[in-house]
Amino acid sequence: MKNNIFIIAKKEYKAYFLSPIAYVYLITFLVIVNWLFFRSFFLVGQADMRQFFGMMPWIFLFFVPAVAMSKWSEERKLGTLELLFTLPIRDIDIIIAKFLAGVGLIATALILTFPIAITVALVGNPDWGPIIGGYLGLLLLGGAYLSIGLMISSLTENQIIAFILGVFLCFIILIIGTPMVIGGTSNFITNILQYAGFTPHFDSISRGVVDSSDIVYYFSVMGLFLYINERILKGIARR
Amino acid sequence: MIHVEHLHKSFGSVHAVDDVSFEVSRGEVVGLLGPNGAGKTTTMRVITGYLSANEGLVSVDGVPVSEDGMETRQKIGYLPENSPLYLDMEVYEFLSYIARLRNVSAKKINRRIIEMIEICGLKSVIGRQAGKLSKGYRQRVGLAAAMIHKPPILILDEPTSGLDPNQIYEIRELIKNIGQERTVILSTHIMQEVEATCSRALIINSGKLVAHGTIDELLNRSGAHINYTVSIKATRRQIEERVTLLNNVNFGEWLTDELSEHQRLTLRCSDRTNHSEEIFNWAVKNAFILTELTHETTSLESVFRELTQN
Ligand SMILES: Nc1ncnc2c1ncn2[C@@H]1O[C@H](COP(=O)(O)OP(=O)(O)OP(=O)(O)O)[C@@H](O)[C@H]1O
Ligand SMILES: [Mg+2]
Numbered sequence: 001m002k003n004n005i006f007i008i009a010k011k012e013y014k015a016y017f018l019s020p021i022a023y024v025y026l027i028t029f030l031v032i033v034n035w036l037f038f039r040s041f042f043l044v045g046q047a048d049m050r051q052f053f054g055m056m057p058w059i060f061l062f063f064v065p066a067v068a069m070s071k072w073s074e075e076r077k078l079g080t081l082e083l084l085f086t087l088p089i090r091d092i093d094i095i096i097a098k099f100l101a102g103v104g105l106i107a108t109a110l111i112l113t114f115p116i117a118i119t120v121a122l123v124g125n126p127d128w129g130p131i132i133g134g135y136l137g138l139l140l141l142g143g144a145y146l147s148i149g150l151m152i153s154s155l156t157e158n159q160i161i162a163f164i165l166g167v168f169l170c171f172i173i174l175i176i177g178t179p180m181v182i183g184g185t186s187n188f189i190t191n192i193l194q195y196a197g198f199t200p201h202f203d204s205i206s207r208g209v210v211d212s213s214d215i216v217y218y219f220s221v222m223g224l225f226l227y228i229n230e231r232i233l234k235g236i237a238r239r
Numbered sequence: 240m241i242h243v244e245h246l247h248k249s250f251g252s253v254h255a256v257d258d259v260s261f262e263v264s265r266g267e268v269v270g271l272l273g274p275n276g277a278g279k280t281t282t283m284r285v286i287t288g289y290l291s292a293n294e295g296l297v298s299v300d301g302v303p304v305s306e307d308g309m310e311t312r313q314k315i316g317y318l319p320e321n322s323p324l325y326l327d328m329e330v331y332e333f334l335s336y337i338a339r340l341r342n343v344s345a346k347k348i349n350r351r352i353i354e355m356i357e358i359c360g361l362k363s364v365i366g367r368q369a370g371k372l373s374k375g376y377r378q379r380v381g382l383a384a385a386m387i388h389k390p391p392i393l394i395l396d397e398p399t400s401g402l403d404p405n406q407i408y409e410i411r412e413l414i415k416n417i418g419q420e421r422t423v424i425l426s427t428h429i430m431q432e433v434e435a436t437c438s439r440a441l442i443i444n445s446g447k448l449v450a451h452g453t454i455d456e457l458l459n460r461s462g463a464h465i466n467y468t469v470s471i472k473a474t475r476r477q478i479e480e481r482v483t484l485l486n487n488v489n490f491g492e493w494l495t496d497e498l499s500e501h502q503r504l505t506l507r508c509s510d511r512t513n514h515s516e517e518i519f520n521w522a523v524k525n526a527f528i529l530t531e532l533t534h535e536t537t538s539l540e541s542v543f544r545e546l547t548q549n
Contacts, residue, residue: 007339018327079323083384086287087340088313238290239250 012101047124053134065166068149106142129208137205140218147225246295255281257446268418270437271426278446279426316390322381326370341388355383374401395425430539444547470531
C-alpha cells in the first residue's frame, strides 16, 4: 500500500519532466522570483528575505495551480482515470500519491531559490529563524494551494478552466483573513475569517514563529480538500 | 465465476443498464453484443468496480464487487474502451508501471513484459512513446497491460476495434487460447467476432438483456434458415414439376423472367444443415444442368438486427 503510493508518486513526479512543461514552469518561476527579488534587493539594500516571503504567496498563487491543473483533468480527458481506478489500489492512496508528486515539484522550485538565501547570507548577516520559518511556511502554503488545485482539476476535463478556478479559489482564501477584507473591526465573523484565511497563518510562520496551531491549520486545509477530491473522484468524475 | 443479478445503473434519467442478470463460469468466453449505447461499457464498468450499481448484485468468485474491492480488482484484467494510455510514457515503462501496481513481483516483471511483447506483437514499438503509436498498436498495448498480471478474468471492451485484419485474426486466436483456462468477457458489434471466439453470447439492447445462449441456440431460436440460389438450364414448368421431390428444401422465389430457358431461383430450408449435395444430386437425377449453386446462412447478424431493432 505504502509502496503503491511511492510508485505512483514517482511516476507522477517524473511525468512533469517528460514534457517540457515542468521546465517551462520552473524557469518562468525562477526568472520572475529572481527578478522581483533582486530588483528591490539592490534598491533597498537590506540583507533579509522579508521581501521574498512577502511576494511568494502571490507568485505561488499562479505557480501552484499550474502545477495542479492537469493532474486529474488529463486523466479524465484521456480516459486513464478508468485504468487507474480499476487497479487494486485504494482511491485515497492514488490521491495522496498525486499530491506528493506535486509537493515534490513545489519543493524542487523552492530549493532552486536557495541561491537567493545564499546571496543574502553572503552580503549581510541575516536572521536564520524567519528564513527557515518562511520556507516551511511556503511549503505548507504550497501544499494547501495544491490540494485546492487538485480538487478543482478533478472537476473538469479542461486544464485551463482548472487553472483559472484554482487561482480564483486560492486567491479568495488568501485574502479573506487580511485587514483589507475584514477591516479594523474584531467580531465573531472577522475572527472566523481571520482563522480561515491563509495569510495570518503564513505571516506568523514566516516571522519565524512556528506555532503548532498554524501547522494544524495547514494540514486541516490539505486534508479537507483532498477528502473533497476523493469524493469527487468517486462520484461525478466518473460520470 | 462472474455473477450479475438484477443489475441496474442509470445516469440521470437514462437507464444505461436495466435489470440485467447473467452468469459466466470459469473457462468461458462470453460475448457482450449490442448496438451503440446498449449498455455494454456500463455493464463492464460495474463489473470492474469503476462504477457502482444503483441496484443489483455483482460478484466475482463469490466476492461482491465494490468500489474498494481490492480482491476482485486484482483478479480482473481490464481493457477499457479505446484503450486509454499515458501518452507521454514509453511502452515498456507503461507496462512495467502497470505490472508493479498490479502486484507483479519485481523479479517477474521483465519476464512478463517479454511474454506480452511476444503475445501482443509489440516488439517494434516497445521503446516508443505511447502517444506516437497508431490506434491498433495502442489497442495492443492496452491488451498487454490488461494481461500483464495473468488475471483469471479478462474484461475486454471492443478488443479488436481499430485493428487490421491480420491483427484481428491474431487477437481472436489469442482470446481463444486464453479462454481455455481463463474467463473472458468481451464486447463487440461484430458478429463474426462472436462466432469466431465466443462460446456464448449475451445480446443487450437499450440496457436490457434480450437474448443469451450459445451461438447455435441463438441462431435456432430466431427461426434461422438457409437460402440457396440455383441456376438451372430448364424452363419454369420443368423445374416446378420436380422441385417438390426435394426433401427438407422448399421453393423460394423465381429470380428470372418467366419465359427464360435458363432459370434462376432460390430454395430455402429451415434446418441449419447443408443441403447442397442433395440439391446437386436432385439436379443430376432430373438431368438439369446446374450452372450455379450457392448458399447463404442467416447469420448471427440478422439475429442481432431482429433482436435489437426497436
Ligand atoms: N458517463 C455517462 N453519463 C451519462 N450517460 C452515460 C454515461 N455513460 C453512458 N451513458 C449512457 O448510457 C447508455 C449506455 O452507454 P454505454 O457506453 O454503456 O453503451 P455501449 O453499449 O458501450 O455503446 P457503444 O457500443 O457505443 O460503446 C447510453 O445511452 C449512454 O448515453
Ligand atoms: Mg461501449
